[in-house]
Amino acid sequence: MSFLPLKERSFTVKIMSEKIYKLLQQGKRIDERTPYEFRKITMQTNVVEKANGSALVSVGSTRILTGIKVELGTPYSDRPNEGVFSVNAELLPLASKSFEPGPPDERGIELARVVDRCIREGKAIDLEKLCIIPGKLVYILYIDIYVLDYDGNYFDPSVISAMAALATCTIPKYSATGERVEGEYMRVPIRDVPLSSTIGIIKDKLLVDPCLVEENSLDTSIVVCMDSASNVVAIQKNSPGHIPLSLMESIINVAEEQISRIRTQFKEVIGIEKEGREHC
């Protein structure tokens, strides 16, 4: 059963919505940004030594920690030559008074599934290189995302942190006969770095990377994920409300531009090795 979250579109919210809209008309935001401007993005990797890969990414005050644990297991029977990955996300109650302790609710599940689709459909990982013995032994990557501090927009930094953790993830090497090659490690074979941009909509205006106050006052919002060739690889309208059909083209174009900027920073900070990475 999917319950409506207790976000009340009360009178004050409507006033804030009106205020944000008026600022947008002047090309402004409540926090001094322009409509198509992300908050400051920081990316730190290898922050948890016990994880095979990890990244702490912040977008403004929103902070996401992703860790990856690698285990060995059997492949899916219809994909005998491919490794496996699984994404989980928890909206920690530390991060916001609106997050409850307990198993992931619909928001955490949605976040995990959108990040999963972004990685999967964006062909981020060369899964065949994560196969050790076809049909028998493959690497399993558990990509676990934790929202530590939540000031709006947990989708985009989650995708970044998942990709940053993947791009710096180290896994023990196994021979084709399934034996551990003592002391040797390999990187996760990255094929592409799909990224996302969340677009907020008020009436006919768009903004990117909504902060929490904006998020609560939007008409609606949409997450667009693209690969490095600007293919759309995942979309999620992730809140109630209408998107005028006439806005869709602008939404895609704005997302493309934002993602391209984030990708530039990602390349600079994470410094992906070229080998085996075709697009990034």
Add this chain to the structure above:
Amino acid sequence: MSFLPLKERSFTVKIMSEKIYKLLQQGKRIDERTPYEFRKITMQTNVVEKANGSALVSVGSTRILTGIKVELGTPYSDRPNEGVFSVNAELLPLASKSFEPGPPDERGIELARVVDRCIREGKAIDLEKLCIIPGKLVYILYIDIYVLDYDGNYFDPSVISAMAALATCTIPKYSATGERVEGEYMRVPIRDVPLSSTIGIIKDKLLVDPCLVEENSLDTSIVVCMDSASNVVAIQKNSPGHIPLSLMESIINVAEEQISRIRTQFKEVIGIEKEGREHC
């Protein structure tokens, strides 16, 4: 913890109970039926092509959908020569404002277990014919019952729909060595068609197939299951209240008569093949 359902035996219920009793004294019911008359029963099979067997059965407005999925697995260690079946029932929240979403509550569990006992003790299935390799490989039948619309008496149509889905269930054929016989299918080996009749009791009067308004106004009720030789194979007093010992003989006789009538319709509509079916 078994909580009392929130059925309030309020003043209006008592008035309705009195009214139903007075009608029964005149051989009548609130919906024009006689006391020992079922509502119209309809049976449709193969309504879900992705299931191995399925049946949609209605008794008046009460509508039950049963689907069967067949898988391969290992037998129970104390029954190495027998296939396995398992019954589950869900009172879907679509069906009634008194059904909640979530895992089956005590009513759903009771329904599943009574249908299970009716099939099991009524020897409906020749389980030995569902064994492929003794001790190793057998068919497992998942019989899943969904109450789609609930206007009283979900027991009797559930038993009918489970038996109708079983009687029309098609399963892939395997050789005695455990290999799939390509393209060949077999029927579930039906030995008998046990059926049930739910009897409502008000004071010293009986009625069959209570509709929802009656169900809420009965003193109590009882489900009687019989095989084709009129053996009693399962009984469940399924609501609070007293049954005078003096009524038990009539209850059994009324149930026998009803079940016999339903069986006649079952034979006509479902058209069970004779082979391997001894009683029906």
Add this chain to the structure above:
Amino acid sequence: MSFLPLKERSFTVKIMSEKIYKLLQQGKRIDERTPYEFRKITMQTNVVEKANGSALVSVGSTRILTGIKVELGTPYSDRPNEGVFSVNAELLPLASKSFEPGPPDERGIELARVVDRCIREGKAIDLEKLCIIPGKLVYILYIDIYVLDYDGNYFDPSVISAMAALATCTIPKYSATGERVEGEYMRVPIRDVPLSSTIGIIKDKLLVDPCLVEENSLDTSIVVCMDSASNVVAIQKNSPGHIPLSLMESIINVAEEQISRIRTQFKEVIGIEKEGREHC
């Protein structure tokens, strides 16, 4: 999420606490005991024939039933030569109006884990003798504790009943090749009998084995577990409140004395066989 139990430290509790403290100053208790005096302890074993071992232990009105079921299984990979045991505890709702039906809450989990640590760190069982085939086949002991009646202090009788059930537990014998030695049974190899003493604290005074009224009025309390050589093997401060550092030495000494007395009774009643039991 660990919720504060609904124990209200209301005005009346403060009065009772004051009263208990005044009595302690005079060397007295509300139930006629002296501060360092347990309620009457009774121990009955083999009360459940279907269990491999069982014991019903009461301390005053607090009554604990422990049963042990023995199964075969595989050892932990880092302990290939050792059998396995697992402790579970349920605070049955029969026992107290403050216990709820449902899976163990934090109190039941704490009880189970403290008893587990007491047995494990007190080296109560010679786990190597519970190994049948190293790395492959070992005995698994499920030690399940049920609180049947709760008048304060469930820790100490739980430890006693777990140890009494272990000391009288009978397990089917298997040869080193993993075959059942028909008709032969062996005892669980007991190495030591660790026991516990719960100490209540009000201001600068101590008392042992608090009854329920006392428990609700204490400043705090602590469970001390010792082996037969008076080593401390487990400690748990098990309620809110302060323990002055200056009291810790007395606490340990009082616990040692109590445990020694309980051990004497344990030896008399349970009558542990000497063989393979070094300390008791």
Add this chain to the structure above:
Amino acid sequence: MTQVIKPKLIDENGRRLDGRGPTDLRPMKIEVSVLEKSDGSAYVELGKTKVYAAVYGPKEAHPKHLAIPDRAILNCRYHMTSFSTDERKILGMTRREIELSKVIREALESVVFLEEFPRSAIDVFIEVVQADGGTRTAGLTAASLALADAGIPMRGLIAAVAVGKVDGTIILDPSDIEDKYGEADMPIGIAPGSNTIVLLQLNGKMTKDEFKQGLELAQMGIQKIYQAQREALRRKYGASVTEV
């Protein structure tokens, strides 16, 4: 992996595996007020079947939105310890325990004057310490005594027993092995004061005649259990309870 062979359950002299005749109850032990902290409690032993019941209430219904304006709600939990059965029972409630909690609760609702305690709750907890057949009926027998022990007004006690069919014979009070290898098991709860059935289940195959015979045999057994219940109350409360 071997197919289990059904043992002979009734010998040539008509004796059952434990020496009983077909119409014999197992040795019975019934006590009330056995648990100090509950408002009422009882213990019932029938052979190796051992069951506790405890009652809390009437008390405020909690959470409040579950309260019913014109009567008490009655909650019931039938639960078995993990070591009560031959195979270790999993922790937590099985589907079987949930079903039995329902039928036992409905039986108890039939006799408790719930309307005397509007907006209240009465909790009944049954704990099966050892299960050797007939645990739901022993549990119901104990629960009705625990309610009486708690002073909760009732139309009368409930006494319950199972009958079975083994090797073609209708028997009273089947043990676990008779239940397992027998042809039918029929637990019955009766309010002896009103001669009415409050719990009835059947699992197995009986002809209509056998069913009738089973029902009569159950009534006989229930009279004996009812006497034992009354004696247990009398031992605790003296002669004043004869009218229960």
Add this chain to the structure above:
Amino acid sequence: MTQVIKPKLIDENGRRLDGRGPTDLRPMKIEVSVLEKSDGSAYVELGKTKVYAAVYGPKEAHPKHLAIPDRAILNCRYHMTSFSTDERKILGMTRREIELSKVIREALESVVFLEEFPRSAIDVFIEVVQADGGTRTAGLTAASLALADAGIPMRGLIAAVAVGKVDGTIILDPSDIEDKYGEADMPIGIAPGSNTIVLLQLNGKMTKDEFKQGLELAQMGIQKIYQAQREALRRKYGASVTEV
């Protein structure tokens, strides 16, 4: 353990596996008021995809602390029967069902006048009886009809359909096999009255142009579904519903 070979999804004549052209919908069947006990209900069939929806409410929010002072809460459960899919679905809600419940609920919230029913709750239940692609869009289509059938005031109906990309071609209303082996699946829900998107997801890879093309194809399909919705309402309620 064999790697599954992707079948050819569009033949040399541009026909799909089931004979459709790229822009064809599957045969459709839409009915309202199909379940008697709910306040509103609908049934939608699109090829082998079969979905029921039922609505209860507006009613008192329960438990009360979930109520919102100035509008109704809308609850939604998208659920599949265990036998609706090729592989048996586990009982209980999967993560997929929880996500789809959320996006469908959010789409419905966009059109229901929730503020007309303060402190109330409206429950929407979708049951997928058979899943052959497009179940969330069929479910949303059915749910919006069930809300109308329940007389709940809305800005307008929602019609929904998926588009996909298979063998490089943008297609309308992909079946299960086209979804499984195709390159992209994009479910879209539109409120035709206002020409706005209320549900949009994409799973797969599309160029910006393909995305635009898909969006246009979806609008075409949605017009047909919307007509079928209006006809279904008209069959039940007569001409009065044309303005929905």
Add this chain to the structure above:
Amino acid sequence: MTQVIKPKLIDENGRRLDGRGPTDLRPMKIEVSVLEKSDGSAYVELGKTKVYAAVYGPKEAHPKHLAIPDRAILNCRYHMTSFSTDERKILGMTRREIELSKVIREALESVVFLEEFPRSAIDVFIEVVQADGGTRTAGLTAASLALADAGIPMRGLIAAVAVGKVDGTIILDPSDIEDKYGEADMPIGIAPGSNTIVLLQLNGKMTKDEFKQGLELAQMGIQKIYQAQREALRRKYGASVTEV
């Protein structure tokens, strides 16, 4: 499947695996106000052990029937990320996490003036990002700072540390490997202002003398941690906090 060999934990020079002497703490990093959205927060690092704590409240208790008339309820969740440990931790709360949540909560209850906030709730969330021994004590240390950072009135801070026994020696602040292969682990939480113990557990075997020695060593370590806590508060709030 190989029996793991216990490594030598203290070398001939009395040095531990990471080079520390028996009475040395690991390098420490303590910060407050590290998470923007909570009412108070803190971060504690002790070697590789990394822990966040956040506090929400005082706020209305929810649901209301959990409220206590004459004081606040304090809720506490100690939780570890799945990748914080050598083996991946399962998602959801383990029994260990539930127990530690209880003992940490009880320690905090000992110092918070709960009676100042009747019918309220204070939530404390501890997240272990990396676990290398001493996570519950680091979590308690951080939680008490987060409460102070949230401005919640307290009798004083709590500082906590574990002591252990390895290779027969009593050591301060055991790491994970020392805990795993050592003979005993004793986490201790102290309210330095009142010289009282608020958290105490022992897991392992110690003589009475060793226990006493451990308690003294813990007090020494706790003084250092307490100083670091006060400095962290001072860095954030200036000299005004010296009296905490």
